[in-house]
Structures are given as C-alpha cells and as structure tokens.
Amino acid sequence: MTERTAQDISINSIELSVDGVRVRVAPGATVAAAVLTVDARTRTSVSGEPRAPLCGMGICFECQVGIDGVPYQRSCQILCSPGMRVTTCGEPSLP
Amino acid sequence: MTGNHDVIVIGAGIVGAACARACAARGLQTLVVDAAGVGGGATAAGMGHIVAMDDSPAQLALTRRSQQLWSAIAAELPTEVEFERRGTLWVAADEEEMQEVLRKQTVYAAAGLETEVLDARSLAEAEPNLRPGLAGALRVPSDAVLYPPAAASFLLRQAMDLDAKLLAPQRVVAAANGQVSLDDGSRLYARRIVNACGAEATRFLPELPIRKRRGHLLITDRYPGFVHHQLVELGYLKSAHSVAADSTAFNVQPRQTGQILIGSSREFDAEDSTINHALLGAMLRRAESYLPGIGRLRAIRVWTGFRAATPDKLPLIGPWPEDASLCLATGHEGLGITTSLATGELVAAEIAGVRPEIAAEPYLPARFGDGIRTDSESMLFGEAAYD
Amino acid sequence: MKKDFDILVVGAGPAGIAAAIAAAENGLRVGVVDDSPSPGGQIWRRGTQPPTAARRWNDRFEAAAVVRMMGWRVIDCLRLTPEGGILRAECNTPGVQPADLHFRHLILATGARERFLPFPGWTLPNVMGAGGLDAMVRGGLPIEGKRVVIAGTGPLLLAVAAQLTAHGASVVAICEQASLAQMAPLALALLRQPGKLLQGAKYRWATRKTPFFTRCWPAAALAEPNPGPGSENEPQPRLQAVTLHREGKQWTVACDYLACGFHLVPNTELASLLGSRIQDGFVVTDQQMRTSIPAVWCAGEPTGIGGVDASLLEGRIAGLSAAGKTEAARALSKRRPGMQAFARALERACRLDPRLRELADDQTIVCRCEDVRMAALRGRSGWRDAKLHTRCGMGPCQGRVCGGAAEFLFGWSAGHAHPPLYPARVSSLMEEAEEEAMAASSSHPAIEPE
Numbered sequence: 001m002t003e004r005t006a007q008d009i010s011i012n013s014i015e016l017s018v019d020g021v022r023v024r025v026a027p028g029a030t031v032a033a034a035v036l037t038v039d040a041r042t043r044t045s046v047s048g049e050p051r052a053p054l055c056g057m058g059i060c061f062e063c064q065v066g067i068d069g070v071p072y073q074r075s076c077q078i079l080c081s082p083g084m085r086v087t088t089c090g091e092p093s094l095p
Numbered sequence: 096m097t098g099n100h101d102v103i104v105i106g107a108g109i110v111g112a113a114c115a116r117a118c119a120a121r122g123l124q125t126l127v128v129d130a131a132g133v134g135g136g137a138t139a140a141g142m143g144h145i146v147a148m149d150d151s152p153a154q155l156a157l158t159r160r161s162q163q164l165w166s167a168i169a170a171e172l173p174t175e176v177e178f179e180r181r182g183t184l185w186v187a188a189d190e191e192e193m194q195e196v197l198r199k200q201t202v203y204a205a206a207g208l209e210t211e212v213l214d215a216r217s218l219a220e221a222e223p224n225l226r227p228g229l230a231g232a233l234r235v236p237s238d239a240v241l242y243p244p245a246a247a248s249f250l251l252r253q254a255m256d257l258d259a260k261l262l263a264p265q266r267v268v269a270a271a272n273g274q275v276s277l278d279d280g281s282r283l284y285a286r287r288i289v290n291a292c293g294a295e296a297t298r299f300l301p302e303l304p305i306r307k308r309r310g311h312l313l314i315t316d317r318y319p320g321f322v323h324h325q326l327v328e329l330g331y332l333k334s335a336h337s338v339a340a341d342s343t344a345f346n347v348q349p350r351q352t353g354q355i356l357i358g359s360s361r362e363f364d365a366e367d368s369t370i371n372h373a374l375l376g377a378m379l380r381r382a383e384s385y386l387p388g389i390g391r392l393r394a395i396r397v398w399t400g401f402r403a404a405t406p407d408k409l410p411l412i413g414p415w416p417e418d419a420s421l422c423l424a425t426g427h428e429g430l431g432i433t434t435s436l437a438t439g440e441l442v443a444a445e446i447a448g449v450r451p452e453i454a455a456e457p458y459l460p461a462r463f464g465d466g467i468r469t470d471s472e473s474m475l476f477g478e479a480a481y482d
Numbered sequence: 483m484k485k486d487f488d489i490l491v492v493g494a495g496p497a498g499i500a501a502a503i504a505a506a507e508n509g510l511r512v513g514v515v516d517d518s519p520s521p522g523g524q525i526w527r528r529g530t531q532p533p534t535a536a537r538r539w540n541d542r543f544e545a546a547a548v549v550r551m552m553g554w555r556v557i558d559c560l561r562l563t564p565e566g567g568i569l570r571a572e573c574n575t576p577g578v579q580p581a582d583l584h585f586r587h588l589i590l591a592t593g594a595r596e597r598f599l600p601f602p603g604w605t606l607p608n609v610m611g612a613g614g615l616d617a618m619v620r621g622g623l624p625i626e627g628k629r630v631v632i633a634g635t636g637p638l639l640l641a642v643a644a645q646l647t648a649h650g651a652s653v654v655a656i657c658e659q660a661s662l663a664q665m666a667p668l669a670l671a672l673l674r675q676p677g678k679l680l681q682g683a684k685y686r687w688a689t690r691k692t693p694f695f696t697r698c699w700p701a702a703a704l705a706e707p708n709p710g711p712g713s714e715n716e717p718q719p720r721l722q723a724v725t726l727h728r729e730g731k732q733w734t735v736a737c738d739y740l741a742c743g744f745h746l747v748p749n750t751e752l753a754s755l756l757g758s759r760i761q762d763g764f765v766v767t768d769q770q771m772r773t774s775i776p777a778v779w780c781a782g783e784p785t786g787i788g789g790v791d792a793s794l795l796e797g798r799i800a801g802l803s804a805a806g807k808t809e810a811a812r813a814l815s816k817r818r819p820g821m822q823a824f825a826r827a828l829e830r831a832c833r834l835d836p837r838l839r840e841l842a843d844d845q846t847i848v849c850r851c852e853d854v855r856m857a858a859l860r861g862r863s864g865w866r867d868a869k870l871h872t873r874c875g876m877g878p879c880q881g882r883v884c885g886g887a888a889e890f891l892f893g894w895s896a897g898h899a900h901p902p903l904y905p906a907r908v909s910s911l912m913e914e915a916e917e918e919a920m921a922a923s924s925s926h927p928a929i930e931p932e
Contacts, residue, residue, distance in 0.1 A: 029621060029622030030618075032618060032621060046317075046851075049847075050607055051850070053614065053618055054598070054610055054614055055595060055614045056610065056615065056616070056617030056621070057614070060882065060883050061851060061879045068576075072393055072905070077574055078519070132867040133867075134870060134871075135870060139870050175871075263863075313911070372558075372915070376914050379908055383912065390909030391908070394902055394905065394906050394907070394910075395876075395902075395905050
C-alpha cells in the first residue's frame, strides 16, 4: 500500500483511505483535497469523462465520491475523519 | 400560418402530436398550435409507461392497440426516446391478490397478450430489492417505458415530415365552428379542430366532463439495477374503493439512465402545482413498504402534473355533438402516453371518414348524452386507472 | 427532529453572521443553518490568516447565543404563513435524521456562486472556479510550486491570485475579460471606499510578478497527450496548458491549474421556492431588507452583488428589522445607497464581453451533470424546453452551473425552484412536519447552542 501526504502534515494528522490508498491529511482538510492528493479525478461523468472538483462550495456536484459505502457525497463539503473509506469514479454501490 | 387547414390540432403534447402525425399520414393538411413548447404539459409530468390496462374491455382494447402501434415504430424511435421493453410486474402482496393475478392473466390472454405468473421465489429473484414475503406477480413482458417529451417530439417531427406545421408558442383563446382565435388577435380556419389540451381542454369547452387530477412524481439519482421492471402494486385496485378521496399507490419505474421514478398519487380539486407534502410523504412511504431500501436513494426532483380525468375512466375521442367542427382527443387520465397512438389513429379515421382499426364507440364524447352538461364538480368520478 | 427559532438565518457567510448576531443580541432565539462544515461563507472560509475583520465577526458569532447548524442544507419549505413557517433541512452526514426548523421570521443570506462559462476543455480535471481553487486550497489541497492561470472576471481574480501566491503557488497569468476602460468607473466608485481600494492595491502588490491581461480569456484548456491504447494504467487526462486569447492573438501557457470564474450569480433558489419576488435575477427587498413575502428577509449577495461590506450591513439591517428594532434598522439603512452604487459599478465592470458566447464549440459540454453539449442546446426555445428535450440542468446540480451559463449564452432564465432544493434522501421527504410548534414557540425554553 502506497502512502501519500497532503500539506501541513502535523503530528495530529488524520489517516483515511482513498480507493484503498492510505492518505494522511491535516485536521480540517476536506475529503476533496484528500482525493486530489491521490488522483486528479473524483467521478466519471455520464458519458465517461473523468471529472474533478469545480466550484469548491457544494453546488456543482463534480466532487461526488462514495464515503464509507454511501454514494454521491460532495467531498468538498465534508471534512476528513480518521478511518474514512473514500471511493471515486465507481458505479454507485446500492445503499 | 393564416389561411385554411384541413385540421388544426390544439396542444402539442403527446396526444396532439400523435393526432397530427396520423392526420398528416392521411394526407390532411395539419397545423399544430401550442401555448408553450412541445410536450411541456402532462406529457412532461408523466412517467412514460406503455402499459396494457384492463379496467374495462374498452380500456384494454385501446391500450392493447396502442401497444401494438408502439411496437410497430419501436425500431424507428431515436435513442433520446429511451424506449425500453422493461415489462411490468403487477405485484401481489398476498394470496388474495394472487387470485387477481390469475384473473388478469386470463383477461390478457383473451386479448392476445402473453403474460407470465411469478411465484414468491421468482419474484424475489427478478427484483431482489422488493420486500420479502410478497406472494408473487404477473409479468407483462410487452409493456415498455419511454421518455414522453422526446417521444412527443419524435411524433411531431414525423408529422412535420408529412407537411404538418407547428405554431408555438401561441396561445389559443377560442376554438369553435371551424375557427381558432389566437391571443394576438389573429384567426385560423380549419374544417376540423382537434382539442388535445389534456386537463386544459375545458378552457374552450367548460362543459366537458373532465376534472383535473393532480399527481406527484419523484425522480432519484442514478442507481442502475435497483429495479428492473416497472413495478406496480395490485393491491391498489383493492384499496381504491373510495370514490373521490386522495390516494397513493406503489408504482416505480426504472429509467434508462439508471434513475428511478417513484409514483403515484391522485387528488382532485388541487388546481396549483405546489407539492402536497402529506400526500407526497404517503406516496413515498407506500413505495418504501414495497422497496425497503428506497428511502436511502437520493431524490433529485419532485413535481406535480395534471391528469384529465373523466367519470368513466375512458378518454373522450371523437366528434363533439354540439359543434361539428370540433373533435376531442382528451380525458386520457393517466394513460395518455400509452394511448396517444391509438387516439391519433381514431381521430384521423374520424376526420378522414374511414373505418378505424378498433371500435370508436366506447370513447365517443356523445356517450355522455345529455349528461354531458352536468356540472363537472358534482359528477361522480370513479377511481380512475393509472399513470 | 424539530427545532424552534424566533429567527432562522439561512447562510453563515458575512450577511448571515451579521444578521444572527444582531438578532441574538436582542434576546431572540436564533438559528443559523449552512451547508458548509464551518461558518464564514465563501469569503471567510476556514483557512490560514483570516482578515482581522473576519476574525472579529467570527469571534462575535462564536460568542453569540445562536444555534449553529453547520453541514445542513435546507431542502424544502413545508409551510409559510405571515406568522412564520417550517423549513426542512438535511444533514450532510449520512444517517442523521432531517430537521424541521420552525421560525417566526426567516432571513435568507444564501450568498452567491461563481458564474462558469463553457469553453473547450473546461471539464478537464484541474480546471476549477477561481473561488473554487481557492476553496480547495483552504481545504488542504497542496498548491506550493504549482503553476496556476487565473481567468474570468471580477475582483475575485486578484484576491485569489494573492491568496494562492501566499500559499506558494506560481501564478503565471491573470486574465480579466473586461477592458481597462470598462473597469475604470469601478476604481472611481472605490475612491468612496478607500479600504477596498487599499485591499486591491495590496493584492496587486502581492501578485506583482504575475502579468495581468485585460480583454483576455481562455480559448481552450488542453489535456496531457493521451498515452494511446494498450498502455496499462492509462493515466486520466488532466490539464496541461491553457490557450489564452487576447484581441485576436492566441498563445499557450503551460500550467497545472486553471482557476476560472466569471463573476458571481446570486443563490436565489430558496427565495424562488418561497415565492418571493425576484427581478433581474436578484431578490427584491425594501430598505429594511424585507422581501415581498411577510416574515421573510433577505440580505447580502442575493439582493445584489455588493461584496462583504454590503453583506455585513444588510445582514445587520435584516437582523435588527426582524428583531423588531425598526428604528435601528432604518438608521443603518441610510448607508445602503453608497453600497448599492458600488454594486452597480461592479456589475458594469464585470459585464461579459459578447465574444465570450463564441467560446464553446458544438462539442463543448454545457451541462456537466448530464453531459449536454452546445450543439444540442442551439435552437431550443427556452430553459424549460432545453431541460425537457436535452436533459440540460436535470442532474444533481439542478442547473446551478449550466443555468448561469445558459442565461448568458442564450438569455434563458431559470424557472421556479422545485423541491428538494438540493438532492436529498428520499426518506427525508417521507415524513410530515410535526405540527403546531410555532404557536407555543415563545414559551419554549431556548435551545442550547450546539
């Protein structure tokens, strides 16, 4: 398992996983920021294009990912928490 | 657009589009007028379920004929119409409803419709997200789903390829005696005027036995495979004895996009498009009682639309006894998407003066006789059919 | 879950914070609901070194007896009468039950979003809004050493450039679509607000090494070359460079990020759902910030894009007015005309060049949720017609992105908002509101701030 880091990693950093890759981020980091440290994209569009966050404020829905098995979460509006499992670009697993 | 036409169709919903297409195909010079755009009224608000229904022999004849007509053009339908032969599952909750499944199968067989009875286990295999313990279902494989505004657009394009014309957006203020008055003060003339205005048909003919019946629908985000068939509860028929009360029924449709449409509700005397939260909640709880996981899906939109309901649950298709120039094509309640094609066929046959493929009598407005002038508010309205 | 408030504020940006403080300091039970995980809105979004003013307001907000519901979205209005109403909100954390927020008075402080315009390549990863990239960086996206092109229009561009530069980004170009002549009156208007002028000068000083082009915009965002078929683990296309256009000349600049926003669009969906009067895209209010609907006030960007000072002022007026402090509100409202003059000057300075309508070609996606391309939209008669026949605006963003573009490209205005205002769990729409909370609201004990 590879490991990536986001900026300002302190001793208090939070560890979560993005598509199975362990990521460490500073407290207060959004899930969107964590995802972008692993991959450039968050979702696949309906015609198959890779997409990544656009608005950063919860209105464009480009940053949607699965979090702990729940699909369609806006990763820019949710803060990372320890042990979170984030999945990108997949078909929605049925809740 | 001035001058004379053989036919002016008022309303560019799916019924108006089908009428225009059928008239144009008979060589009639046809003009369609709509106050807004194509397929923007009840056509846009409905589910888009092509379904055989057997509430009465006449209803079965009309839906069955329509289904055949849809099948005949299925291969031509462009992809945006999203036509898919999903089949309907009439879900039986208990043994009593299973008896209804068997009865329904017999009736459909007599009409030449192939169906399949699913027992509890095959139902669970076919639709794993249904709640456990259901008795079974009747599968009607020939039923289909489509996206109605795109279908209306397609039908109208075909009409226009046959030289029909579209005038929109243009509001009609009066239509009688071969004359259509527009809100810009101009007038159009035609041998026959087809009123295909759905629940708005009473704007020109207030005495029509039509009442608005509001419905709610909800569409979810994309969850491909959550359900595979159009799912409808049979128990709805059993619980629908109250005549005019608000009602809800479990009726869920998978869209080609993977989205799920959740219906349905019915209420009279609701004239505006606002959401009735109590009824919406009841409708969704009903759906959840059949599909326990549905509450966790994400809703993207909720909207309302107006069905044109008649007292005997059959549409008004054919000449209007009081005005020889007028021909009605309205009152389809929740079956306008399905029956648009057979309606067009009946209307075109009437105007061309030829014998239609199915008997026209059950749908003729004249069936209401003198009673047609009763105050529509006080009329006894039966529990109408469906979406 | 049911919560009772005398005054409910939707939005915890400057306007909402100021409104909530003004109301709470008058002894009323105030609730504030906001989609973001922390208060401050887009401008005071959590991040490094908030400006002093922001810190002061945030401290007052923290100290005020206000129920803060951060990470909650208003999804529907269940009831609205002149005596009050009920909004339903959903929590961004899955598994939390929705909340019914009962209020006597409602203050809409829903802020604004960026206007995005489609151009070839704008859907590539690493092409973001200007405020969008700023928000991502404040949310922890590493930007040090990254090359950034900032484009679009409005004062946000310079502010974002300064912020990203401070985070170690290499801002390689700032491209403002307006001309200098178009922006000059704004500078004149700013003379009446020296604070803003000074701030602008500071931003420009901070970004002095970056070329600032006027009448310049991105013609295309370019992707890394595709490694071709057959390669394992094929990398996803992402931004590599931007082709810029200025007065007939085009050149290409290599970059890691393109941050592009064409000024702001007010968030008026909730106002629209409630039926309040909206004119030329903005919520209509009187000088006390009352909307056309009894019991509903509106403050900040939805009434006109006037920036943080106008938002703070309008928020305070709305909070005081809703709290019944009419005289105090009236006294404050005397300061509005100057702010409104600035808003008008800003609007003129940011007016979009008509040539921007030609940026998208037939194959350019306009609706990113449903991947509806420009060619499909040409010839549609309006927004609703486009929605019905192309699916434009039918996805989860509900037209918040493509609606602003379509307004500029085709002159279409969005129709009435439908519930849910944001995508919401089906279960959140299942239950009816708990009844009759409002009648007894004044005798209820205050809810402890959370």
